[in-house]
Amino acid sequence: MLKTPVIVLNVKTYSxxxxxxALEIATIMxxxxxxxxxxxxxxxxxxxxxxxxxxxxIPVWAEHIDPIKPGSHTxxxxxxxxxxxxxxxxxxxxxxxxxxxxxxxxxxxxxxxLGLDHIVCSxxxxxxxxxxxxxxxxxxxxxxxxxxxxxxVTTADPGIVSGSVDAVRKVDKxxxxxxxxxxxxxxxxxxxxxxxxxxxxxASGIVKAKDKEDVIQDLASGL
Amino acid sequence: MLKTPVIVLNVKTYSxxxxxxALEIATIMxxxxxxxxxxxxxxxxxxxxxxxxxxxxIPVWAEHIDPIKPGSHTxxxxxxxxxxxxxxxxxxxxxxxxxxxxxxxxxxxxxxxLGLDHIVCSxxxxxxxxxxxxxxxxxxxxxxxxxxxxxxVTTADPGIVSGSVDAVRKVDKxxxxxxxxxxxxxxxxxxxxxxxxxxxxxASGIVKAKDKEDVIQDLASGL
Amino acid sequence: MLKTPVIVLNVKTYSxxxxxxALEIATIMxxxxxxxxxxxxxxxxxxxxxxxxxxxxIPVWAEHIDPIKPGSHTxxxxxxxxxxxxxxxxxxxxxxxxxxxxxxxxxxxxxxxLGLDHIVCSxxxxxxxxxxxxxxxxxxxxxxxxxxxxxxVTTADPGIVSGSVDAVRKVDKxxxxxxxxxxxxxxxxxxxxxxxxxxxxxASGIVKAKDKEDVIQDLASGL
Amino acid sequence: MLKTPVIVLNVKTYSxxxxxxALEIATIMxxxxxxxxxxxxxxxxxxxxxxxxxxxxIPVWAEHIDPIKPGSHTxxxxxxxxxxxxxxxxxxxxxxxxxxxxxxxxxxxxxxxLGLDHIVCSxxxxxxxxxxxxxxxxxxxxxxxxxxxxxxVTTADPGIVSGSVDAVRKVDKxxxxxxxxxxxxxxxxxxxxxxxxxxxxxASGIVKAKDKEDVIQDLASGL
Numbered sequence: 001m002l003k004t005p006v007i008v009l010n011v012k013t014y015s016x017x018x019x020x021x022a023l024e025i026a027t028i029m030x031x032x033x034x035x036x037x038x039x040x041x042x043x044x045x046x047x048x049x050x051x052x053x054x055x056x057x058i059p060v061w062a063e064h065i066d067p068i069k070p071g072s073h074t075x076x077x078x079x080x081x082x083x084x085x086x087x088x089x090x091x092x093x094x095x096x097x098x099x100x101x102x103x104x105x106x107x108x109x110x111x112x113x114l115g116l117d118h119i120v121c122s123x124x125x126x127x128x129x130x131x132x133x134x135x136x137x138x139x140x141x142x143x144x145x146x147x148x149x150x151x152x153v154t155t156a157d158p159g160i161v162s163g164s165v166d167a168v169r170k171v172d173k174x175x176x177x178x179x180x181x182x183x184x185x186x187x188x189x190x191x192x193x194x195x196x197x198x199x200x201x202x203a204s205g206i207v208k209a210k211d212k213e214d215v216i217q218d219l220a221s222g223l
Numbered sequence: 224m225l226k227t228p229v230i231v232l233n234v235k236t237y238s239x240x241x242x243x244x245a246l247e248i249a250t251i252m253x254x255x256x257x258x259x260x261x262x263x264x265x266x267x268x269x270x271x272x273x274x275x276x277x278x279x280x281i282p283v284w285a286e287h288i289d290p291i292k293p294g295s296h297t298x299x300x301x302x303x304x305x306x307x308x309x310x311x312x313x314x315x316x317x318x319x320x321x322x323x324x325x326x327x328x329x330x331x332x333x334x335x336x337l338g339l340d341h342i343v344c345s346x347x348x349x350x351x352x353x354x355x356x357x358x359x360x361x362x363x364x365x366x367x368x369x370x371x372x373x374x375x376v377t378t379a380d381p382g383i384v385s386g387s388v389d390a391v392r393k394v395d396k397x398x399x400x401x402x403x404x405x406x407x408x409x410x411x412x413x414x415x416x417x418x419x420x421x422x423x424x425x426a427s428g429i430v431k432a433k434d435k436e437d438v439i440q441d442l443a444s445g446l
Numbered sequence: 447m448l449k450t451p452v453i454v455l456n457v458k459t460y461s462x463x464x465x466x467x468a469l470e471i472a473t474i475m476x477x478x479x480x481x482x483x484x485x486x487x488x489x490x491x492x493x494x495x496x497x498x499x500x501x502x503x504i505p506v507w508a509e510h511i512d513p514i515k516p517g518s519h520t521x522x523x524x525x526x527x528x529x530x531x532x533x534x535x536x537x538x539x540x541x542x543x544x545x546x547x548x549x550x551x552x553x554x555x556x557x558x559x560l561g562l563d564h565i566v567c568s569x570x571x572x573x574x575x576x577x578x579x580x581x582x583x584x585x586x587x588x589x590x591x592x593x594x595x596x597x598x599v600t601t602a603d604p605g606i607v608s609g610s611v612d613a614v615r616k617v618d619k620x621x622x623x624x625x626x627x628x629x630x631x632x633x634x635x636x637x638x639x640x641x642x643x644x645x646x647x648x649a650s651g652i653v654k655a656k657d658k659e660d661v662i663q664d665l666a667s668g669l
Numbered sequence: 670m671l672k673t674p675v676i677v678l679n680v681k682t683y684s685x686x687x688x689x690x691a692l693e694i695a696t697i698m699x700x701x702x703x704x705x706x707x708x709x710x711x712x713x714x715x716x717x718x719x720x721x722x723x724x725x726x727i728p729v730w731a732e733h734i735d736p737i738k739p740g741s742h743t744x745x746x747x748x749x750x751x752x753x754x755x756x757x758x759x760x761x762x763x764x765x766x767x768x769x770x771x772x773x774x775x776x777x778x779x780x781x782x783l784g785l786d787h788i789v790c791s792x793x794x795x796x797x798x799x800x801x802x803x804x805x806x807x808x809x810x811x812x813x814x815x816x817x818x819x820x821x822v823t824t825a826d827p828g829i830v831s832g833s834v835d836a837v838r839k840v841d842k843x844x845x846x847x848x849x850x851x852x853x854x855x856x857x858x859x860x861x862x863x864x865x866x867x868x869x870x871x872a873s874g875i876v877k878a879k880d881k882e883d884v885i886q887d888l889a890s891g892l
Contacts, residue, residue, distance in 0.1 A: 015293035019307040046269035047308040064298025070238035075287025084242040085270040133799040353579040461739035465753040492715035493754040510744025516684035521733025530688040531716040
């Protein structure tokens with residue numbers, strides 16, 4: 001499983017992180033991860049998993065899996081397919097790709113069956129606690145209104161981080177907690193650890209940065 | 224654009240067509256397409272597009288695109304991403320992955336913007352006609368109740384094929400029509416052409432066959 | 447069927463139009479409709495259909511039906527149930543309640559089976575044309591970005607109205623066309639008729655008005 | 670809040686329970702509830718809430734609420750609207766009407782804000798436990814594959830009932846647990862209580878019965 005504390009990048013469907021651009025970012029993370037000994041992972045689009053997984057050593061993840069088994073499910077994301085392409089983990093229930101409750105359960109179960117590490121996203125303390133009931137590897141709390149914004153969740157709403165840590169641990173001590181939304185620099189990362197989290201999940205902070213190497217260095221310095 | 228008449232395979236998320244298995248089938252189709260001069264294409268999972276597109280000459284397609292532009296859409300299928308991975312076309316609105324009407328419009332528009340060939344699936348004559356109003360490259364009519372079954376649409380419901388051909392042509396003569404569901408052999412393919420279609424869209428007929436080469440040969444013989 | 451030209455009010459789920467508030471608005475419309483001889487209809491929440499239908503003479507409509515038949519569909523809106531409660535028509539595929547293409551077809555078919563008048567909403571000329579292929583009673587074109595706004599579609603985008611009228615008539619001459627979004631006064635109504643529409647579909651223009659009677663009078667004067 | 674143990678009927682969208690048929694069943698339940706002192710409630714379609722709530726003394730419930738506040742949400746079920754029509758409670762997340770995890774949270778919160786009693790449906794022990802994290806009034810566990818069938822969950826899968834009771838109580842002792850699927854007679858009801866549940870949620874067992882009064886009497890005898 002992902003070593004913690006960890007920095008997980010979700011590249012979403014940004015053009016700055018599609019195809020070769022995704023590989024470029026993965027390569028920078030790979031280099032800085034090795035140099036600094038920091039645990040990092042990158043979640044990329046399904047189309048880009050195999051290319052990235054072949055070329056970098058940091059864990060390459062899927063951004064999503066659908067609650068399905070092999071069969072007739074045209075165009076959905078089969079957990080086996082992302083694993084087979086080289087993903088060692090997957091996000092589940094990101095706020096931009098929410099699942100019905102029963103399917104959160106199915107996706108976590110499928111990830112466990114296949115040995116896929118998994119981060120299940122929540123949007124507040126109550127949903128963090130509910131997700132913990134499924135004993136996933138990680139819960140990542142991200143207030144939707146702060147995603148893509150300029151103020152880090154660790155500044156704008158530190159209570160949602162510490163509250164999620166408490167609520168999750170009360171249900172299952174083995175479940176780790178990440179936080180995300182607006183995370184942009186080493187200070188935000190350090191604050192997340194201070195609040196009890198095991199790392200951060202971020203996207204635009206890296207993907208939209210002019211100097212990605214600088215930002216990733218700075219983020220790593222926060223751990 | 225796809226030369227017609229054409230045989231299009233949708234491998235869905237069958238394990239018999241995930242990863243290397245997808246490439247194996249694509250390779251057989253590629254070989255028979257060359258030997259017989261038959262136009263063929265294969266739609267594969269997003270994870271497998273780049274691998275297949277690198278290795279075979281027949282057109283590799285995506286099974287689905289989502290109605291989005293580059294941006295923050297975690298885990299959805301970006302049209303640019305499938306094109307970038309090597310897809311030259313995509314299915315849209317497959318009966319296992321239906322879209323709201325406004326998004327059928329967006330997906331067709333996005334495919335046209337990017338120069339992605341596209342087949343838009345319908346489930347009856349009325350929806351075939353409605354889709355034709357968007358002037359897509361192809362409409363593929365597939366009665367959901369016959370998909371994956373043993374009786375070809377061309378036998379079970381020939382009227383849905385000829386009816387779709389008529390209805391589509393009345394709205395836009397340039398739109399081509401495929402048919403699918405239960406298509407398994409050369410006879411079914413020949414019948415589809417007789418009914419006015421420009422080819423077939425099939426899945427389990429090839430993917431679940433013991434001797435895939437045999438079946439593909441037989442299908443090609445129907446054109 | 448609704449006499450045209452017509453003014454159709456969709457009260458949505460505004461608190462100003464829930465329960466007795468819905469009945470109050472329906473009563474004002476009823477009165478002005480009689481006084482002026484203007485054709486009007488009101489679409490209300492499912493919970494409020496029976497109360498309104500009992501008390502007013504103008505047609506009471508549902509805001510939505512689901513693509514289902516009687517059976518085990520907990521909490522969905524059964525077409526038979528809204529008819530039974532007194533609705534004589536229904537909106538279908540409102541931009542706030544979009545349906546997959548195949549279900550637009552099912553809902554129109556179900557409405558026809560039950561003799562429910564129906565207005566199917568579109569968001570642009572292309573979707574207006576696609577919907578016309580199903581030969582519904584009415585298509586109502588509403589650009590989503592103008593809904594609830596201050597500028598009437600008839601001013602902001604007259605071409606979408608005349609373009610929809612043309613496109614719809616080309617596919618099926620019997621299908622009538624309404625327009626909506628931002629419609630607020632008699633001028634907007636008059637302009638819609640000038641553009642070839644058979645009336646308007648509106649919501650906040652009446653529901654959010656301080657003096658609803660005044661606004662409804664003014665709207666009626668535009669016909 | 671509902672007195673327990675309780676028998677809750679969900680009439681779904683069966684024609685045998687639409688309009689006057691719903692009222693007829695509610696009237697029988699009302700009578701038997703009074704005669705036997707058994708706690709009973711009936712969840713009916715939105716269109717039928719006001720009629721039933723006016724005429725019977727047992728609690729009338731909604732079958733569903735949507736995760737919305739008053740505003741522009743055409744055709745969705747506003748919590749305020751069902752309360753205003755006379756509902757004193759609502760089902761949430763029925764297996765035929767599943768919600769995304771974040772919306773389960775929103776619906777429970779909205780129900781609490783409005784003082785609406787609520788039963789949140791789960792499909793297995795894991796989802797029962799997750800729902801308990803939101804501290805709803807009731808969790809009702811119903812294995813989807815047994816819904817509408819001939820074998821009661823209490824016979825076919827007693828462990829899912831006792832397991833849900835244990836899991837829910839471990840998270841929040843105040844949350845009550847119902848069970849459902851295939852429940853048809855007094856024996857099934859008695860067994861549910863034996864397994865630790867606070868009552869049953871059923872549908873076809875009553876709605877599809879030839880002699881509804883007989884069945885309701887028998888069910889009541891199980892408490």
